[in-house]
Amino acid sequence: MSTLGTRTGTTSPRxxxxxxxxxxxxxxxxxxxxxxxxxxxxxxxxxxxxxxxLVGPSGVGKTTLLKCLAGLHPSTGGEMSIDGxxxxxxxxxxxxxxxxxxxxxMPWLTVEKNLRLPLRHLRLPQSxxxxxxxxxxxxVGLSHAxxxxxxxxxxxxxxxxxxxxxxxxxxxxxxxxxxxxxVDAQTRFDLEDxxxxxxxxxxxxxxxxxxxxxEAVYLSDRIVAIGLRPAVVLEELxxxxxxxxxxxxxxxxxxxxxxxxxxxxxxxxxxxxxTPSAMEDAxxxxxxxxx
Amino acid sequence: MPxxxxxxxxARRASRSGEPRSLGRFAxxxxxxxxxxxxxxxxxxxxxxxxxxxxxxxxLETLSALAGLLGTAAFWSELGAxxxxxxxxxxxxxxxxxxxxxxxGRFPLVRSATLAVTEFLKPxxxxxxxxxxxxxxxxxxxxxxxxxIVGCALAIAIQTIAGVEDVDPVALSxxxxxxIGTAESLWxxxxxxxxxxxxxxxxxxxPASLVVTVVAGLLGGxxxxxxxxxxxxxxxxxxxxxxxxxVLGVLGVAAQxxxxxxxxxxxxxxxxxxxxxx
Ligand SMILES: Nc1ncnc2c1ncn2[C@@H]1O[C@H](COP(=O)(O)OP(=O)(O)OP(=O)(O)O)[C@@H](O)[C@H]1O
Ligand SMILES: [Mg+2]
Numbered sequence: 001m002s003t004l005g006t007r008t009g010t011t012s013p014r015x016x017x018x019x020x021x022x023x024x025x026x027x028x029x030x031x032x033x034x035x036x037x038x039x040x041x042x043x044x045x046x047x048x049x050x051x052x053x054l055v056g057p058s059g060v061g062k063t064t065l066l067k068c069l070a071g072l073h074p075s076t077g078g079e080m081s082i083d084g085x086x087x088x089x090x091x092x093x094x095x096x097x098x099x100x101x102x103x104x105x106m107p108w109l110t111v112e113k114n115l116r117l118p119l120r121h122l123r124l125p126q127s128x129x130x131x132x133x134x135x136x137x138x139x140v141g142l143s144h145a146x147x148x149x150x151x152x153x154x155x156x157x158x159x160x161x162x163x164x165x166x167x168x169x170x171x172x173x174x175x176x177x178x179x180x181x182x183v184d185a186q187t188r189f190d191l192e193d194x195x196x197x198x199x200x201x202x203x204x205x206x207x208x209x210x211x212x213x214x215e216a217v218y219l220s221d222r223i224v225a226i227g228l229r230p231a232v233v234l235e236e237l238x239x240x241x242x243x244x245x246x247x248x249x250x251x252x253x254x255x256x257x258x259x260x261x262x263x264x265x266x267x268x269x270x271x272x273x274x275t276p277s278a279m280e281d282a283x284x285x286x287x288x289x290x291x
Numbered sequence: 292m293p294x295x296x297x298x299x300x301x302a303r304r305a306s307r308s309g310e311p312r313s314l315g316r317f318a319x320x321x322x323x324x325x326x327x328x329x330x331x332x333x334x335x336x337x338x339x340x341x342x343x344x345x346x347x348x349x350x351l352e353t354l355s356a357l358a359g360l361l362g363t364a365a366f367w368s369e370l371g372a373x374x375x376x377x378x379x380x381x382x383x384x385x386x387x388x389x390x391x392x393x394x395x396g397r398f399p400l401v402r403s404a405t406l407a408v409t410e411f412l413k414p415x416x417x418x419x420x421x422x423x424x425x426x427x428x429x430x431x432x433x434x435x436x437x438x439x440i441v442g443c444a445l446a447i448a449i450q451t452i453a454g455v456e457d458v459d460p461v462a463l464s465x466x467x468x469x470x471i472g473t474a475e476s477l478w479x480x481x482x483x484x485x486x487x488x489x490x491x492x493x494x495x496x497x498p499a500s501l502v503v504t505v506v507a508g509l510l511g512g513x514x515x516x517x518x519x520x521x522x523x524x525x526x527x528x529x530x531x532x533x534x535x536x537x538v539l540g541v542l543g544v545a546a547q548x549x550x551x552x553x554x555x556x557x558x559x560x561x562x563x564x565x566x567x568x569x
Contacts, residue, residue, distance in 0.1 A: 096468045103461035108560045118469030
């Protein structure tokens with residue numbers, strides 16, 4: 001952390017330049033002496049200012065991938081880098097919104113103090129901290145809940161607090177694991193538009209895992225579909241829908257339906273396939289060697 | 292041990308949601324008074340029967356002895372000494388116990404290095420150390436404070452370790468992903484998450500610190516009510532002795548009440564204390 005901290009903010013990549021690179025990533029878990037390869041030779045990249053959605057069947061290893069990227073789990077093969085620097089520990093330019101959002105909020109802190117928690121060690125001026133917190137809460141529509149405790153809020157509100165905390169941190173890249181899973185349809189649309197807005201306003205790069213194909217198509221510049229065990233990238237799909245997007249018009253485009261159906265068939269294909277036994281024919285590195 | 296601790300808050304929560312609170316509280320109080328009256332009645336009857344001779348004064352004799360004691364300066368200074376020893380001992384114990392518990396709970400190396408010693412010390416009651424402490428310090432406050440620490444610090448440490456092990460790994464990962472360092476994470480994540488366990492430990496340790504203080508006075512001659520009881524007994528002032536025991540009982544209840552109130556205040560966010568149900 002200390003070695004990386006000095007570099008932030010100096011020369012962040014311009015929009016369109018390579019920001020995050022995952023090259024031949026492999027990850028296996030070993031429990032009771034038995035090794036399970038979850039991810040095998042996974043390669044993709046994210047450019048600055050892009051919104052990229054990761055889609056894939058449940059249990060394929062999306063959360064595992066994000067935890068490796070965030071420097072929380074050691075990978076077992078391949079390389080990951082951000083801004084050209086290898087990732088070994090949590091990179092300071094990254095914020096992660098966990099799938100277990102409610103467990104990631106501290107019950108002894110009010111909403112406001114939960115947002116303040118990761119800002120303390122940045123040693124920002126108090127006025128800046130206050131502005132960031134107020135802005136982030138306003139962005140997710142929770143200005144009124146600043147003094148409440150997370151457990152006094154609904155699941156969807158808690159999820160928005162977790163998102164606001166990441167926004168207040170002002171990362172270069174925001175990584176979210178199924179962030180809108182427990183909000184109602186209207187809030188979900190609002191939050192999707194919020195993601196597009198923070199990309200436009202702050203130039204933030206977003207990498208997001210979702211189970212909702214429509215959401216992936218609506219949000220993304222690019223969709224990365226992953227599947228199989230051990231997981232590899234099945235296809236990268238450029239979403240050539242016009243910007244700015246709009247919940248009503250964009251979703252009504254014929255191209256939207258095409259992209260959606262294509263992605264859906266990819267996922268169904270991936271989950272229908274009998275997963276090959278990870279023990280037998282999944283030597284890490286072999287799966288996608290030609291790529 | 293951690294299981295028992297985690298059970299107690301949830302059990303409390305269950306009983307609270309089971310029936311209207313005001314009625315529960317009233318009944319609780321009424322039964323409490325009834326129980327106390329019953330015990331006093333039995334005591335009075337036993338004393339009146341004369342079977343215990345002068346070994347058991349009546350309730351009235353004891354109360355009048357108590358009233359007499361309350362008028363003497365010596366009583367108040369001994370009471371102050373008791374509270375002082377117990378409070379200082381408890382404070383030092385909690386600092387030692389919490390600091391050591393957090394480190395041992397968080398760093399396996401510390402844990403392994405100290406496990407053998409702590410397991411060995413666990414079943415040893417502070418009484419055993421008393422002769423040694425008296426040899427070093429004589430019948431002094433320091434000696435009694437030392438005994439309180441011996442009696443309380445380890446239990447607090449063990450609870451703290453259990454609390455630290457119970458910290459949600461997601462909360463820790465969150466801190467780590469935001470670049471929060473080890474020390475800050477110990478202070479701002481690990482310590483507050485462990486507070487429910489530490490609170491339980493303190494609720495048990497507070498009366499225990501009084502018990503040890505009294506024993507130190509009774510058997511080791513350190514200042515305080517324990518020594519007063521010993522002196523009353525050897526002077527044959529039986530009613531005074533019982534009056535002092537009554538005072539100790541009241542002190543114990545107060546200690547328990549204060550630590551419970553502090554716990555409730557500090558842990559208002561914990562599921563067992565939340566006012567608004569979730
Ligand atoms: N700590 C762990 N130890 C062993 N196996 C694990 C561990 N964490 C996850 N796994 C396994 O790795 C696989 C992928 O899990 P992961 O949580 O990454 O899936 P996911 O794609 O995020 O699924 P979902 O969409 O349901 O959230 C699962 O089979 C899971 O059982
Ligand atoms: Mg997941």
